Amino acid sequence: MCHSEINDLKSSYQTKYTKSIACESCVKKYGKKDVEILADLFLMYGGYEEKLKNNGESFDAVLDSLVNKLSKTTGDIDQIFTMTLHHFLLHGVDQKKLKEKIETS
Numbered sequence: 001m002c003h004s005e006i007n008d009l010k011s012s013y014q015t016k017y018t019k020s021i022a023c024e025s026c027v028k029k030y031g032k033k034d035v036e037i038l039a040d041l042f043l044m045y046g047g048y049e050e051k052l053k054n055n056g057e058s059f060d061a062v063l064d065s066l067v068n069k070l071s072k073t074t075g076d077i078d079q080i081f082t083m084t085l086h087h088f089l090l091h092g093v094d095q096k097k098l099k100e101k102i103e104t105s
């Protein structure tokens, strides 16, 4: 999920449905329930957590590219939420950072 190397299979976690392997720190960070959802998300839309984090894009640029992506979709509200979550995860924007941005804007 975060694409860190898994050295210790015993402390990793295999998801029930997608049979993805999540490392110990991802399980610790998100909890098993959310890991299931996130593994599903990356399987469906590709990539992995923080894949595009080091592109050097500002938060506004990340937001702009999200708006651009969403403007091209005809998906329902569920799909829009899913794409938004996936987009932020790819860029390494987690809930904490998002909350900060909302509070300071």
Ligand SMILES: [Zn+2]
Residues within 6 Å of the ligand: 001, 002, 003, 004, 022, 023, 024, 025, 026, 027
């Ligand atoms: Zn991980």
